[in-house]
Amino acid sequence: MSQGDWEQWYKTLDVAFGGVAEAPEERELWRDLTECERSIGAWDGETCVGTAGAFSFRMSVPGGALVDTAGVTMVGVAATHRRRGLLTAMMRRQLDDVRERGEAVAVLTASEPEIYGRFGYGAGSFHHRMEIDTTRVGLTVPPGTDDVRLRYETPAKALPACEAVYARRVPGRPGLMARRPGWERLVTLDPPADRNGASPQQCVLAERDGEVVGFAFYAVKPEWDAQGPKGTVKVQDVEALDPAAYAALWRFLFDIDLTSTVLALNRPVDDPVAQLVTNVRRCDLRTRESLYVRLVDVGAALEARTYQTPVDVVLDVEDAFCPWNQGRWRLTGDTKGASCKRVDDSAPADLALAVRELGSLYLGGVPLTQLAAAGRVRELRQGAVAEAGLAFGSAVAPWLSHGF
Ligand SMILES: CC(=O)SCCNC(=O)CCNC(=O)[C@H](O)C(C)(C)COP(=O)(O)OP(=O)(O)OC[C@H]1O[C@@H](n2cnc3c(N)ncnc32)[C@H](O)[C@@H]1OP(=O)(O)O
Numbered sequence: 009m010s011q012g013d014w015e016q017w018y019k020t021l022d023v024a025f026g027g028v029a030e031a032p033e034e035r036e037l038w039r040d041l042t043e044c045e046r047s048i049g050a051w052d053g054e055t056c057v058g059t060a061g062a063f064s065f066r067m068s069v070p071g072g073a074l075v076d077t078a079g080v081t082m083v084g085v086a087a088t089h090r091r092r093g094l095l096t097a098m099m100r101r102q103l104d105d106v107r108e109r110g111e112a113v114a115v116l117t118a119s120e121p122e123i124y125g126r127f128g129y130g131a132g133s134f135h136h137r138m139e140i141d142t143t144r145v146g147l148t149v150p151p152g153t154d155d156v157r158l159r160y161e162t163p164a165k166a167l168p169a170c171e172a173v174y175a176r177r178v179p180g181r182p183g184l185m186a187r188r189p190g191w192e193r194l195v196t197l198d199p200p201a202d203r204n205g206a207s208p209q210q211c212v213l214a215e216r217d218g219e220v221v222g223f224a225f226y227a228v229k230p231e232w233d234a235q236g237p238k239g240t241v242k243v244q245d246v247e248a249l250d251p252a253a254y255a256a257l258w259r260f261l262f263d264i265d266l267t268s269t270v271l272a273l274n275r276p277v278d279d280p281v282a283q284l285v286t287n288v289r290r291c292d293l294r295t296r297e298s299l300y301v302r303l304v305d306v307g308a309a310l311e312a313r314t315y316q317t318p319v320d321v322v323l324d325v326e327d328a329f330c331p332w333n334q335g336r337w338r339l340t341g342d343t344k345g346a347s348c349k350r351v352d353d354s355a356p357a358d359l360a361l362a363v364r365e366l367g368s369l370y371l372g373g374v375p376l377t378q379l380a381a382a383g384r385v386r387e388l389r390q391g392a393v394a395e396a397g398l399a400f401g402s403a404v405a406p407w408l409s410h411g412f
Contacts, residue, residue, distance in 0.1 A: 009047040014039060017049050020056040024084030031199030041190055048101055050094050057086040060098040063412060066186040070372045070402045071314030072179035074186050078106040079412050080116035099127045103304060103330055112308035116300050117411060124300050128329050130367035132301035132374060133183045133406035134277050139292040140270040142262045146286040149259055152252035157215045158260055163196040166211040169220035173247050182371040183299055183406035194410055205229050206242055212260055214253040222248025224257045228267060237266035255284055276407035299408045301367035306333040310348035315341040319399035321392055324357035333363055358392035361385040372402020
């Protein structure tokens with residue numbers, strides 16, 4: 009897709025998503041971030057009827073390496089042309105292109121879970137939504153929390169220090185994307201039209217010895233009824249480099265006067281805040297799948313991560329959509345590194361699975377034992393599920409911190 013076609017291309021996408029245009033600030037950001045040279049348009053004559061884009065990400069994987077990853081995005085087909093195979097044709101072209109670029113992995117967030125399994129994407133990370141009644145839920149904070157200094161800063165001024173904290177967090181959590189130039193704008197994107205009665209975005213910094221060791225971005229939505237104030241603190245992001253700073257930030261968010269709810273729409277499923285609260289049941293935790301993962305080059309992808317325990321298995325991989333992955337792969341690895349090489353189809357396999365299941369396993373967020381119990385991974389050598397299951401896990405749950 010050429011730069012000059014962007015308006016029409018994006019309009020097609022807009023309409024496929026219902027035709028409610030985004031706020032101008034958001035539209036401008038996506039325009040700037042669109043990588044036109046790797047965006048696909050399907051055309052019926054002069055009319056754009058299908059769109060698919062990809063961002064050039066570097067994604068953190070278990071072990072802390074950053075893997076070149078295609079962030080598939082902006083997929084839409086005009087309703088006038090739906091169910092004629094346009095999406096399939098665009099996915100074909102895109103995955104061939106991703107392979108040619110040498111990106112071992114593609115990821116996306118799906119508008120509907122049913123769409124992408126056929127193309128080899130498996131749900132690989134999850135997030136929690138939390139709605140906490142802060143009139144009834146308290147926090148038990150660790151020693152040192154009182155030593156953390158909190159101060160307000162404007163989001164724009166705070167951004168460089170927050171980005172430095174974020175960058176230090178990336179290798180420690182699979183699924184986080186190392187920031188590419190321009191993407192930091194997403195952190196402070198705050199279109200007035202989207203505030204829905206809430207304040208402009210606010211930022212508080214956590215400091216120790218003058219160093220920024222954590223931050224929270226949030227907004228406050230005031231509300232009053234006959235009994236008094238019952239505002240909501242809408243948490244956009246909280247990150248910190250140590251437990252005391254993390255607890256101090258959450259305590260701040262819980263304690264804001266005139267509010268009685270903390271609402272966080274996107275938190276890791278192993279967010280430590282669930283261990284700080286006095287009553288986790290009243291946090292109304294809800295889980296949703298987030299990142300769909302597709303191994304485009306099985307060998308390179310599995311070699312890029314590490315494994316929690318020593319593993320030596322032959323995987324019999326089925327991949328009808330990307331047949332270059334089809335066949336048997338010997339994976340050996342441990343906490344230090346891994347090798348994943350193609351082996352002859354006559355080599356005895358230990359596990360049989362489709363590439364979609366490998367996608368689910370890749371970031372360590374879905375247990376192999378769960379997939380095996382569902383019949384989606386077949387154990388061909390007794391004990392292989394237990395062995396590989398431990399190895400594929402991740403000490404820290406994968407998480408995608410922002411949409412794309
Ligand atoms: C990463 C992202 O951007 S996610 C955003 C995806 N976009 C949207 O949801 C916007 C609204 N929807 C659309 O634009 C379109 O309906 C799309 C893109 C989802 C599908 O495009 P189409 O061109 O109709 O898909 P295509 O004809 O290639 O269908 C391929 C197969 O997927 C199936 N399929 C397509 N969409 C869906 C769906 N929403 N739910 C279930 N199955 C679906 C089709 O039935 C077909 O199955 P078959 O091969 O067994 O016959």
